[in-house]
Amino acid sequence: MAGRPVNHQRRADLLDAAVEYAIEHGFADLSWRPVAGALGVSTTTLVHHFGTKEQMLEVILGRLRERAFAATSEAVGDQPDLAAAARAVWTRTSDPRQWAEFRLFFAVYGRALQAPQQFAEFLDRVVTDWMRSLVEAQGPDADPATATRTATLVIATIRGLLLDLLATGDRDRVQDAAESFLATLEAGRGLTGRG
Amino acid sequence: MAGRPVNHQRRADLLDAAVEYAIEHGFADLSWRPVAGALGVSTTTLVHHFGTKEQMLEVILGRLRERAFAATSEAVGDQPDLAAAARAVWTRTSDPRQWAEFRLFFAVYGRALQAPQQFAEFLDRVVTDWMRSLVEAQGPDADPATATRTATLVIATIRGLLLDLLATGDRDRVQDAAESFLATLEAGRGLTGRG
DNA sequence: GAATTTCTAGAACGATCGTACAAGAAAATA
DNA sequence: TATTTTCTTGTACGATCGTTCTAGAAATTC
DSSP states (O other), X not given: OOOSXXXXXXXXXHHHHHHHHHHHHOSTTOOHHHHHHHHTSOHHHHHHHHOSHHHHHHHHHHHHHHHHHHHHHXXXXXXXXXXXXXXXXXXXXXXXXXXXXXXXHXXXXXXXXXXXXXXXXXXHHHHHXXXXXXXXXXXXXXXXXXXXXXXXXXXXXXXXXXXXXXXHOOHHHHHHHHHHHHXXXXXXXXXXXXX | OOOSOOOHHHHHHHHHHHHHHHHHHOSTTOOHHHHHHHHTSXXXXXXXHHOSHHHHHHHHHHHHHHHHHHHHHHHHHTOSSHHHHHHHHHHHHTOGGGHHHHHXXXXXXXXXXXXXXXXXXXXXXXXXXXXXXXXXTTOTTSOHHHHHHHHHHHHXXXXXXXXXXXXXXXXXXXXXXXXXXHHHHHHTOXXXXXX
């Protein structure tokens, strides 16, 4: 009756390797043959496991978003409040060992902004996943409007600083600005209220 | 002796039209033939005026960066202080009529992060141009370290909020967060000091 | 008008793109 | 072992890519 079983692990391994390739070689010129060559398989193998190239791009960036979020969300969960959570997120994201991954993250982000229908899920979740995490970090008693406002600002500031850091490599200046922002958060003044 | 003179205006017009095309159709799949078709010229004409495709991309994104900066820098110059300058920048950049242009801006930004040697000038100036403008907005008497720190934070926050706005389209939430940040700036507390 | 240079267009080059097809090897069941 | 399904490969197709070449029209100086 049933023939050879589907090897899901094989597909997962290929996907991980493809994500690694994308992190190293970029996202703009990603095509079947170079990826297949780097992974030591034929293009047909990739087609068999991922379907079309568009579908492969979708699963790659989905995995990338998962990784970028998972790397920090677990740290957020352990923190007592938003300020500590924000500091934990910044500490992890500003680590030079993750620069290549975040360069790809912003490359995907930019491309998604110009093809919103193709990358709809990415655009949907690229903010909301972190929003939920940072709102929760403020505890159940926080005012929802204030919590949303503060979480939005924390996400935006961290990503903006990261954009600066990746473009200029000026760690001292960016870290200085980040410390200023985090200190403001930790002081609990100026960001939760309106005026 | 001298033959037909070089028509610089022609090249400038073609460049403007190419930038408009890029804003409308995106940056990822920009190639000679579609651009030439949209502009009503042959690919040879584009090659003649811009050389290689790589060179055309460079001048396009240079022009784009000029436009993005010029649209706000003049507003900054008229403001009395940093808080007013930041508000003027945010008001202009969050205008929906500029969304398409900023989508392209971030697409270029992301791509530049993955090809730093090709887009070296973009990466150099994408932060420093605004830095200079926002440091100047704080007046000659401001402490340089503080002015740099604050300018870095203002640029990062505005760009981060813009990333959110372009991805989610949630104007109410993002504007709420922006108002919170601008209010903090206008109160002059929490961002200029370290603790 | 002759000479010279720029501008524009069309055709063609080799390379690479995504994808489809045919076929054999591998791994399960009956 | 026979059967069935998955996995993998090589080949090939049409399309598009950036670029080059050839040639004619346009604009200037002599």
